[in-house]
Amino acid sequence: MRDYLPLLIVGAIIGVFSAVLILVYALIKDKKESMGFERNMKDGELIKRLLHYAKPYWFNFVIVGLVMLLSVSYNILSPILISGIERIFENENGFVYNDVLWRVILYACILIGSLIGTYVQAIVLQKTGQKIISQLREDAFTHIESLSHAQLAHMPVGKLVTRVTNDTNAISMMFTGMLANLFKNIFVIIGVLIAMLFINYMLTLMVLCFVPFIVLFTVIFRKFSRRAYRQVKNGTTDINTYLAEHLSGMKIIQIFNREKRKMQEFDAKNQKLYRAQRGQIFVFGIFRPAVYMLYISSVLCLFFLGAKGALSGKEILGQVVDGATIVAFYMFVSRFFNPIQNLAEQFHRLQSAFASAEKIFTILDIRPSVVDEQDAIEVENIRGEIEFKNVWFAYNEGEWVLKGVSFHVNANDTVAFVGATGSGKTTILSLLCRNYDIQKGEILLDGINIRHIKISSLRRHFGQMLQDVFLFAGTVRSNIVLRDEYSDDEVMQACRYVNADKFIDRLPDGLGEEVRERGNNFSAGQRQLLSFARTIIHRPEVMILDEATANIDTETELLIQDSLGKMMNIGTMLIVAHRLSTIQHADNIIVISDGMIVEQGNHHELLQQRGRYYELYMLQFNKEQIKKNIKATQ
Numbered sequence: 130m131r132d133y134l135p136l137l138i139v140g141a142i143i144g145v146f147s148a149v150l151i152l153v154y155a156l157i158k159d160k161k162e163s164m165g166f167e168r169n170m171k172d173g174e175l176i177k178r179l180l181h182y183a184k185p186y187w188f189n190f191v192i193v194g195l196v197m198l199l200s201v202s203y204n205i206l207s208p209i210l211i212s213g214i215e216r217i218f219e220n221e222n223g224f225v226y227n228d229v230l231w232r233v234i235l236y237a238c239i240l241i242g243s244l245i246g247t248y249v250q251a252i253v254l255q256k257t258g259q260k261i262i263s264q265l266r267e268d269a270f271t272h273i274e275s276l277s278h279a280q281l282a283h284m285p286v287g288k289l290v291t292r293v294t295n296d297t298n299a300i301s302m303m304f305t306g307m308l309a310n311l312f313k314n315i316f317v318i319i320g321v322l323i324a325m326l327f328i329n330y331m332l333t334l335m336v337l338c339f340v341p342f343i344v345l346f347t348v349i350f351r352k353f354s355r356r357a358y359r360q361v362k363n364g365t366t367d368i369n370t371y372l373a374e375h376l377s378g379m380k381i382i383q384i385f386n387r388e389k390r391k392m393q394e395f396d397a398k399n400q401k402l403y404r405a406q407r408g409q410i411f412v413f414g415i416f417r418p419a420v421y422m423l424y425i426s427s428v429l430c431l432f433f434l435g436a437k438g439a440l441s442g443k444e445i446l447g448q449v450v451d452g453a454t455i456v457a458f459y460m461f462v463s464r465f466f467n468p469i470q471n472l473a474e475q476f477h478r479l480q481s482a483f484a485s486a487e488k489i490f491t492i493l494d495i496r497p498s499v500v501d502e503q504d505a506i507e508v509e510n511i512r513g514e515i516e517f518k519n520v521w522f523a524y525n526e527g528e529w530v531l532k533g534v535s536f537h538v539n540a541n542d543t544v545a546f547v548g549a550t551g552s553g554k555t556t557i558l559s560l561l562c563r564n565y566d567i568q569k570g571e572i573l574l575d576g577i578n579i580r581h582i583k584i585s586s587l588r589r590h591f592g593q594m595l596q597d598v599f600l601f602a603g604t605v606r607s608n609i610v611l612r613d614e615y616s617d618d619e620v621m622q623a624c625r626y627v628n629a630d631k632f633i634d635r636l637p638d639g640l641g642e643e644v645r646e647r648g649n650n651f652s653a654g655q656r657q658l659l660s661f662a663r664t665i666i667h668r669p670e671v672m673i674l675d676e677a678t679a680n681i682d683t684e685t686e687l688l689i690q691d692s693l694g695k696m697m698n699i700g701t702m703l704i705v706a707h708r709l710s711t712i713q714h715a716d717n718i719i720v721i722s723d724g725m726i727v728e729q730g731n732h733h734e735l736l737q738q739r740g741r742y743y744e745l746y747m748l749q750f751n752k753e754q755i756k757k758n759i760k761a762t763q
Contacts, residue, residue, distance in 0.1 A: 139426045143342055146419065154349045175486045182261045183304065189257045196253075197313050199246035203239045205320040208460035209328075210236045250309060258305030266297045269489055277499040278564040279524065287370030292492050295365060296485035303482035311475050314468035321465045325458065332458050335430055336465060339423045343469055346423075350416040351480070357409035358484040364402030366488075371398055377647075424466035431458055499566050505583040511575050511590050512540040513670045513701030515561065521569035522560060530556050532724040533570075538717070540575075543702040545712035547742060548721035554705045557721075558673050561703070562591050592669030596676035598656040600648030605633060606640035608648070609663045620666060627661035628691055671701045709746050718742065 183190065210232045270293055273281075325333040375382065375391060382391050432455070515538040522531040531553050538544045546554040559565055560572060563584055572579050579587055600608050609620055620640060624630040632655050636642040648656050664672060706712050713732045720728035720735070720742045728740050735742035 139429060143339075143423070143426060146422070147342055147345060150346065150349050150419075154352065170487055170490065172483060175483050175490070178490060179300070179303070179486060182265055183257075186257045186260065189253055193250050193253050193309055194312070196246040196250050197309065197316070199239075199242045200250075200313060201316045201320055203243035204317045204464045205324050206239055207236060208457045208464065209324065211456060211460060254305050254309055258301055258303075261304050262297050262301040265300065265489065266293055269293050269297070269492060272493050272495075275497045275500075276495065277497055277566075278559065280495065280498055285370040285373070287368075287373035288366050289492070290373060291366045291369045292489055295369075296362070296488050299481045299485035300489070302478055307475050307478055307482065310471065311479070314472050314475070317468045318465060321461050325461050325465075328457055328461075329454050332431060332434065332454070335434060336427050336458075336462060339427050342423055343420065346416060346419050347472075350412065353412045354409075354416075354480040355484065357405070357412045358480045359487075360405035361402070361409050361481075362484050362488060364398070364405045367398050368395075368402055371395060420466065420469055424462070424469075427462050427466065428459065431455070431462060499563055499584065501583050502580060505581060506577075507586045508575075508577070508582050508590070511670050514538065514540045514573075514575050515671070515701065515703075516573040516576075517557070517570070518573065519570040520560065520567050520572060522556060522565065522567045524565075530724050531560075531567075534721075534724070534726055535570075536719055536726060536729065538701060538703070541701055542716040543704065543714070544717045544719065545704040545706060545715040546719050546721060547706070547709065547712070547745065552721045553724045554721055555675055558593075558675055558703060558705065561671075561673070562588055562593065590670045591673060592664035592667060592671070593673045594657070594660050594664055594675070598648070598653075598660040600644050600651070600656055600659065602646050603644055604638075604640065605636070605642045605644060605659065608644055608659060609640075609666060611663065611667075613667075615666060620662075623662045623666040624658075626665055627658055629655075629658035629662045632658070665699075669700065671703070672699065674702070674704045674706070676705055676707065709742075709749055720745075 273289055273293075276284075322333070322337075325336065371394070375395075382388060517534050517536050520531055520534045521529060523529045534553070534557065536544075546557060548554050556565075560567055561574075561579070563579055566580075574582065574587070574590075606617070606620055609615075609623065617640060621630060621633075624633055633639055633642075644650065648659075651659070704712055704715065712718060716731065717729060718732060718735055719726055720740070722741060728735055728738060728742055730738070736746060
């Protein structure tokens with residue numbers, strides 16, 4: 130028993146360490162929900178879906194697999210060659226130089242081949258991996274584009290940005306090297322194990338005694354690693370979402386002197402991410418040293434048993450151990466445990482890729498709430514006749530915004546919607562473009578239910594001019610044409626038609642003038658005129674104006690009023706406006722209250738009825754008279 134006391138001590142240390150890990154795992158396993166675990170896709174499902182993107186490049190991976198054999202052969206053959214050199218020196222017949230020379234040359238050839246193979250493998254994988262990730266990124270962005278307004282309203286912009294950028298980058302590492310190295314290390318482990326069995330099965334069995342502990346540590350590490358990576362991903366998403374919102378609203382933060390408060394909020398999220406990353410490092414910092422401990426223990430056992438057999442000349446389990454065997458096994462043990470240690474690191478990164486894949490596929494699995502019917506049709510030309518038949522709609526179930534709304538718009542008519550804030554005016558315009566789908570009733574365009582028309586075809590015939598104009602970073606020209614092909618003459622013709630040319634001509638670079646993020650280097654009126662030009666150049670049959678004259682100066686309002694007068698002659702026009710002076714010439718004015726139509730008619734008819742429209746008109750008329758009197762007295 131004393132002869133094998135060192136082995137018993139090593140076994141006891143490993144046993145105690147394993148018992149502690151199992152105890153911690155058992156205590157935490159039942160607290161998944163409280164520790165931030167959530168229901169996720171299985172690894173097999175994630176791998177299957179990721180391999181779907183890799184399938185078109187299967188030939189590239191076959192090449193990588195063949196090249197990988199060079200590296201695997203080096204790891205297996207090099208210990209055998211070096212142990213053979215050891216036997217040459219122990220040869221009783223003397224040292225033979227040529228026997229050493231050819232082994233050295235063979236070793237050098239295998240090493241050079243392995244290095245070349247590693248280089249080729251890296252190049253092929255990088256090119257292939259970037260193609261795969263590019264496709265995944267495009268699919269994610271395209272799918273986000275297909276989501277409805279209601280779905281996008283519930284998704285923070287920063288979260289979506291993280292999915293398309295950070296999460297796809299994490300998956301990129303998996304395809305550009307992680308999977309290849311994963312399989313390489315597995316092949317090395319299997320090859321080394323077979324070689325060790327042929328050389329000395331007794332010492333091989335000793336090494337295999339440590340495998341159950343490796344499996345145990347890996348299973349435990351897998352749970353903690355996935356949880357740690359998930360928390361890091363969530364923390365990163367929270368920070369990106371916070372930054373996307375608050376950097377856009379920095380002016381408001383500064384106006385109300387809330388910098389300190391917002392800094393405290395950001396610090397809280399930053400600290401949360403810091404703790405998540407620290408936990409991730411801690412988990413990895415436990416696992417890899419644990420595997421290294423098993424490696425050192427196996428080397429100690431190898432030297433102990435090998436030296437005991439070599440020095441005494443006794444057989445151990447029927448086999449004699451000599452110096453060459455010890456040298457070979459020392460190298461083999463290193464090559465057996467090094468891949469396992471690398472597997473730990475690769476598994477660590479694989480968890481990151483899987484955690485990111487979960488996030489991306491969660492977005493891709495969201496079914497768009499507004500989709501084309503299977504037999505939806507393309508509509509090339511429309512007259513612009515619109516009809517709502519008993520339309521009911523609610524953003525939230527049971528909270529009706531529109532209640533049995535019915536009206537008819539003749540082609541080329543101008544129809545205005547009037548009512549208090551929240552009455553449902555903007556909702557009507559959104560439903561017409563199928564930004565949302567109604568729950569009851571029908572919406573007809575030229576007598577065709579809009580559900581029977583392809584969404585892209587339907588929206589191509591509408592031009593929307595909203596109160597909050599969104600301009601993209603680029604140039605004035607790119608914001609008008611939206612990347613479609615139009616000549617400068619066509620662009621300027623549209624600008625002149627809506628009076629936008631008056632300020633564009635004063636710009637240093639004209640149509641090439643830079644537009645900063647959200648168009649913050651242009652006034653509200655200028656942005657509105659650009660949106661008019663953007664709409665006109667695409668020649669829509671139906672134009673929608675939602676509070677397009679709100680929050681602009683008097684001079685610009687006159688230009689916009691003139692533009693509106695011209696656009697009324699182009700096609701059907703639907704207008705939502707609080708300023709009743711802008712809709713007096715409309716063919717029909719629909720007054721909405723609490724989601725229902727209470728009045729409709731032209732301006733003079735509604736004034737004669739002395740109903741809700743009359744009250745709104747007189748209220749605004751009195752306000753304007755008060756303003757004029759105040760200016761007159763100043």
